[in-house]
Amino acid sequence: MTSLPNRRLLRSVGVSVGAFVLFGTITGLLPNPIYVRMVERTPADYLFLVATAAFAGAFVYQRSLADEPIGDRFAAGGIVGGFLAFGCPICNVALLALFSSSALMTHFDPLRPLLGAVSVVFFAGLLYYQRRRCEVC
Numbered sequence: 748m749t750s751l752p753n754r755r756l757l758r759s760v761g762v763s764v765g766a767f768v769l770f771g772t773i774t775g776l777l778p779n780p781i782y783v784r785m786v787e788r789t790p791a792d793y794l795f796l797v798a799t800a801a802f803a804g805a806f807v808y809q810r811s812l813a814d815e816p817i818g819d820r821f822a823a824g825g826i827v828g829g830f831l832a833f834g835c836p837i838c839n840v841a842l843l844a845l846f847s848s849s850a851l852m853t854h855f856d857p858l859r860p861l862l863g864a865v866s867v868v869f870f871a872g873l874l875y876y877q878r879r880r881c882e883v884c
Contacts, residue, residue, distance in 0.1 A: 755811045763804030766826075771796055774834045784835050786856070792833040795863035799829030802870035809874060813881045818873050825870040832863030 771777035775784025776796055803826055810816040836842060836851040836859065843851065 755808055758811065759804040759808035761804075762807045763800045766803045767796065767800035770799065770830060770833070774830070775838070776833065782838075785837050786835045786852075791860050791863060795829055795833040795866070798863075798867050799826060799833070799870075802829075802867070802874065805874055806870070806877070809877050809881065813877065815880075817880065818877055821869070821873045825866050825873065828862055828866030828869065832859050832866055 768777070772779050773782060774792075774796070775782045776788055776792055803822070806818070806822045806825075810818075831839070831842075836856050837848045839851075842855065846855070
């Protein structure tokens with residue numbers, strides 16, 4: 748019985764570290780030879796990367812404790828919002844296909860910190876709501 752909480756904790760830490768490394772690598776926040784970031788890195792980018800990875804791990808941990816897990820779609824939305832907040836706007840193929848690079852830099856780039864803040868509040872609200880519904884949490 749004592750190994751079960753340790754497995755949950757290890758899984759959630761693994762999700763956090765995995766999300767940090769994966770998202771940091773594919774957005775160029777963690778320098779690597781595979782990807783070159785086109786937009787300058789800011790402290791806010793690193794803040795939102797860490798917050799998104801931490802909230803993803805916390806969600807996985809809380810979800811494993813709940814009898815009836817909820818919020819998977821909301822968590823996915825929080826992760827996508829966080830990714831868009833710290834990702835390079837002109838390197839994102841989906842955004843670039845929808846909009847021009849000049850439109851992204853003019854209109855979307857200034858909104859990235861706001862998107863990151865909304866994502867963090869969204870994730871924190873989800874974790875709070877999930878915790879209120881779970882007796883074990």
